Amino acid sequence: MNTTRRLSGGVSKYIALALLLLFLAVMLFPFYIVTINSFKEPSEYVAGGPLSLPHGFYVQGIIDFWNRVEFGTKLANSLLISLSVAVLGVALSLLNAFALGIGRVRGRIMMLIFFMIANTLPQESLAYPIYFFAKALNIYDTQFSVILVFAVIQSAFGTYLLSSVFSTLPRDIVEAAYIDGCTKLQLLLRIILPSNLPTLSVLFTFFFIWTWNEFFLPLILLLSNAKQTVPLAIATLQGQYNMDATMSSASALMGILPCIVFFILFQRTLTRGITAGSVK
Amino acid sequence: MRSRSRTRITRTRWVRNACVGGGPCSPAPFELAALAPLPCCRRYIYSTQGTVQYVRPQAAAHTFFVHHRALLVERGCSVARKASTLNKGYWPFLVPGLILFIFIIILPLLMNIGISFTNWNGIRNPKFIGFENYIRLFQDKAFWASFRNNLAMIVAMTIVPTIVGLFLATFLFDYIARVFKRGKGITSFFRAGFYLPQILPVAIAGVVWGWILQPGTGVLNWLLDGLAKATNTTSLAHNWLGDASTALGTVMVIMIWFQIGYPLVIFMAGLQRVDPELLEAASIDGATWLQRFYYITIRIIQPEIFVVVLTTVIAALKVFGPIFVLTRGGPGNATLVPSYFAYQNFFGGTNRVGYGASIATIMTIIIVILTIVFIKMQSKENI
Numbered sequence: 001m002n003t004t005r006r007l008s009g010g011v012s013k014y015i016a017l018a019l020l021l022l023f024l025a026v027m028l029f030p031f032y033i034v035t036i037n038s039f040k041e042p043s044e045y046v047a048g049g050p051l052s053l054p055h056g057f058y059v060q061g062i063i064d065f066w067n068r069v070e071f072g073t074k075l076a077n078s079l080l081i082s083l084s085v086a087v088l089g090v091a092l093s094l095l096n097a098f099a100l101g102i103g104r105v106r107g108r109i110m111m112l113i114f115f116m117i118a119n120t121l122p123q124e125s126l127a128y129p130i131y132f133f134a135k136a137l138n139i140y141d142t143q144f145s146v147i148l149v150f151a152v153i154q155s156a157f158g159t160y161l162l163s164s165v166f167s168t169l170p171r172d173i174v175e176a177a178y179i180d181g182c183t184k185l186q187l188l189l190r191i192i193l194p195s196n197l198p199t200l201s202v203l204f205t206f207f208f209i210w211t212w213n214e215f216f217l218p219l220i221l222l223l224s225n226a227k228q229t230v231p232l233a234i235a236t237l238q239g240q241y242n243m244d245a246t247m248s249s250a251s252a253l254m255g256i257l258p259c260i261v262f263f264i265l266f267q268r269t270l271t272r273g274i275t276a277g278s279v280k
Numbered sequence: 281m282r283s284r285s286r287t288r289i290t291r292t293r294w295v296r297n298a299c300v301g302g303g304p305c306s307p308a309p310f311e312l313a314a315l316a317p318l319p320c321c322r323r324y325i326y327s328t329q330g331t332v333q334y335v336r337p338q339a340a341a342h343t344f345f346v347h348h349r350a351l352l353v354e355r356g357c358s359v360a361r362k363a364s365t366l367n368k369g370y371w372p373f374l375v376p377g378l379i380l381f382i383f384i385i386i387l388p389l390l391m392n393i394g395i396s397f398t399n400w401n402g403i404r405n406p407k408f409i410g411f412e413n414y415i416r417l418f419q420d421k422a423f424w425a426s427f428r429n430n431l432a433m434i435v436a437m438t439i440v441p442t443i444v445g446l447f448l449a450t451f452l453f454d455y456i457a458r459v460f461k462r463g464k465g466i467t468s469f470f471r472a473g474f475y476l477p478q479i480l481p482v483a484i485a486g487v488v489w490g491w492i493l494q495p496g497t498g499v500l501n502w503l504l505d506g507l508a509k510a511t512n513t514t515s516l517a518h519n520w521l522g523d524a525s526t527a528l529g530t531v532m533v534i535m536i537w538f539q540i541g542y543p544l545v546i547f548m549a550g551l552q553r554v555d556p557e558l559l560e561a562a563s564i565d566g567a568t569w570l571q572r573f574y575y576i577t578i579r580i581i582q583p584e585i586f587v588v589v590l591t592t593v594i595a596a597l598k599v600f601g602p603i604f605v606l607t608r609g610g611p612g613n614a615t616l617v618p619s620y621f622a623y624q625n626f627f628g629g630t631n632r633v634g635y636g637a638s639i640a641t642i643m644t645i646i647i648v649i650l651t652i653v654f655i656k657m658q659s660k661e662n663i
Contacts, residue, residue, distance in 0.1 A: 013455075013456075013459040013460065016451075016455065016456065017456065017460075017466075020451075020452075020456070020470060024470060024473045024474065027473065027474055027476075027477065027537065027540070028473060028476060030477075030488050030489065030492060030537075031476065033492065033499055034488055034491070045497075049502055049506070050498075050499040050502055051499075051502075051503070092376065092377045092380065093377075095373045095374070095376060095377055096373070096374060096377040096378075098370065098373050099370040099371065099373040099374040100374070102370070103368075103369070103370025103373070104370075105370050105371060105374065113655060115381075116651065116655055117648055117651050117652070118381070118385050120594050120647055120648075120650075120651045121385070121389065121644060121647065121648070122597070122598045122619065122640065122643045122644055122647055123598070124598075124600075124618075124619050124622045124623070124636075124639070124640040124643060125388075125389055125392045125640040125641060125643065125644040126384075126385065126388040126389060126392065127622075127623075127626060127640070128388075128391075128392060128395065128402075128626050128633055128636065128637060128640075129387070129388035129389075129391040129392055129395070130384070130388050131626075132391075132402075133383075133388070148380070148384065149384055151380075152380045152381055152384040152385060153384070153385070155377060155380075155381075156381070156385070159377065184369055184370065184372075184373070188373070209479075212481065213480075213481035213482065213483075214481075215481060215482065215483040215600065215601040215604070216600050216601070216619070216623075219604070220626075220627065230481075231481040231483045231484050231601075232483075234483075234484060234487055235483040235484070235486065235487055235601070235604065235605045238487060238490060238605060244497075245491070245494070245497040245498075248491045248494075249491055251487065252484070252487050252488045252491050255480070255481065255484035255487055255488075256480060256484060256488070259479045259480055259481070259484070260479070262479070263476070263479045267472070
């Protein structure tokens with residue numbers, strides 16, 4: 001009895017694994033097909049179709065695409081915006097959460113609910129006034145406008161998350177430090193900040209990637225080509241030029257690659273963060 | 281250096297002051313003088329019974345405080361004196377955040393609501409027209425089409441991924457992880473693989489699929505043509521996004537592809553709370569796999585399911601990037617969604633800003649209601 005069960009388990013488990021692999025292959029097919037076609041010559045694509053493996057390592061398509069859209073500038077823009085937002089957003093969240101999570105500011109629950117709601121607001125409901133303000137203040141079509149807006153939007157989430165983390169900190173630590181003569185600022189910078197670095201780094205990573213992936217508000221706020229971010233440049237490129245299939249594929253690959261790099265860099269932080277953020 | 285010595289004086293004084301009020305205090309559990317440098321520094325030394333120890337600031341401060349408080353309370357000293365100011369004076373820290381928040385979120389939000397009651401092209405003075413925009417909106421076929429497509433997005437981004445993610449996560453966790461020797465490694469490999477689409481900016485995901493689905497040179501039609509040739513049937517090649525009858529379905533499939541990883545990752549984390557002994561006991565009692573799944577697994581990861589459903593419903597209501605990249609709402613209104621509809625009115629050349637604002641306001645109302653439900657349910661769970 002025992003052996004037959006183990007035997008049937010032996011076969012069926014490999015069938016199950018094969019089915020899973022098949023499903024995964026279907027899911028990852030777009031990544032595969034984009035990658036192989038980015039390294040093909042246009043004539044190769046026409047002759048061999050999209051499924052054939054590239055003959056060599058043809059990178060001219062990627063280079064052409066890179067030059068045509070000044071991809072280096074786009075990368076620099078995206079990096080500048082995402083990094084600034086991550087730094088500013090974490091700083092704002094930390095200040096807010098310090099007051100709401102450690103200090104028992106009056107009306108803190110209401111404020112937290114406010115931040116929480118702000119986090120889920122559709123950007124469409126802010127878009128036109130922000131566009132209007134940006135024009136009036138002469139910061140329209142600057143990276144600064146995008147940085148400012150997203151730092152605040154992201155900090156709404158950060159405040160909510162950090163406050164709930166801070167409010168679970170052992171009260172004794174705060175009291176002890178305070179009684180030992182710490183000022184509020186020292187308490188924040190020397191006790192709360194260092195002991196919560198892991199949480200802050202998760203927030204930082206999240207803000208960075210979320211901002212990198214943003215599309216709607218950058219589309220509205222960044223008009224000129226030289227200011228655009230990576231997703232924006234690639235998305236608005238569709239239809240602007242007559243690109244052949246391999247160059248289109250190269251453009252898609254250029255959109256995917258930075259994210260794969262982040263994924264590899266931050267994988268542990270990300271998976272920890274997704275689960276921590278969902279159910280606290 | 282200066283601040284250190286000042287801080288030390290404060291502390292000593294506090295202890296002394298506290299002792300004045302109520303009788304004599306016995307010697308501290310460890311010498312105060314030996315406590316140096318102060319807790320706000322990285323490390324700090326104290327000595328007990330002749331040995332010197334290096335302690336992390338929090339730990340040392342903790343020990344110090346707890347011992348002293350216990351001792352002082354015992355002798356009737358007033359500990360609460362200084363602690364009473366502890367919870368005050370945090371307002372300054374909120375100032376930058378609140379100012380920015382007011383100018384970038386609250387004010388624009390209120391302005392948008394205000395604009396929704398006007399007829400405005402963005403340039404000339406807005407004209408107040410009351411609820412006219414809303415009345416027109418409810419008679420607008422395009423709006424109802426966008427609303428219907430939103431429901432389709434909820435199917436594609438919430439319902440299907442949640443169900444598939446639930447089964448996939450349980451299957452990986454409950455079966456694959458147990459029957460293989462290296463089950464843990466295999467499951468995390470699959471988890472990462474299925475999650476991969478999620479790391480893309482959703483607009484880029486749209487670009488990738490737009491390329492695959494190109495009617496002339498795209499991969500999908502090429503494959504379908506090849507298949508037809510091989511089997512001698514008519515090709516199913518089709519302009520998937522360009523045809524009104526298939527556009528919405530195609531976008532839905534793309535969104536399912538994009539979304540599956542998210543519930544999978546969250547459910548797999550939640551499943552770690554399921555006690556394997558519970559499942560085993562149930563199976564010994566004769567529960568089938570489906571029964572165990574339904575009566576045990578789902579019940580335990582209910583909070584995760586709830587979080588996934590609400591966050592993805594909200595995301596589905598807001599979806600914009602893929603529509604912008606793939607179809608621009610077309611053909612006709614076949615894939616129009618409210619956010620793209622609002623965008624069209626704001627910036628699409630017609631400049632019907634007031635009308636766009638009323639669409640955005642309705643979206644906001646729906647999403648805020650959902651968020652409040654979410655907060656209510658979560659706080660209930662926490663109690």
